[in-house]
Amino acid sequence: MSNQNTIVPAIKKLAAQTNEINFILYLDIYSGNFTTKAWCKDALLNLKSLGRWNRSAIITDSSNITSFTKAFSYLVPGEFKGFTIENYEEAVLWVSSTS
Template structure:
């Protein structure tokens, strides 16, 4: 399941993933919220907090995630992936080298820092 995080800056699309994550989660929750943020601010500042293992993302969820990236490729500004999985953090940092925008991995304990960085770049 993916839920929208509350109490984040208005220019940030922030989500928590828990349990099984499906394509419907992306289609019904992530995509509309991202579209609203991009329409309002002209760019995408994104935070995804992983409270589940990536193995709990269904194949359809991965396809929707890829579609999100492709549809908004020129709009990505900053994206923070928050997880205690070091491999995912490293991948996120490397991903930043090949995608437009900045991508960073953060520990779950640093969620507030990740949200602040996604919003302000600081």
């Protein structure tokens, strides 16, 4: 069973309850379990289907993913912002901010 089978239903349930989603995605691409192609496929399939995205922080040390996140933010509802792993706390504050 993939994480997708667990995470996507939970996100849909939360969206129904709160009418918006704030989300942090921590990508440790150096763990050996990451491919850009897989991430893009999952992101496009799942994120485009949800219209209640508010703020999403993508935390990674990959400048390619940070650049992709910036471009991606123009294609989907809500705000998407890339953060380095070093700036994890800043990402949490940004995602949880109401302003």
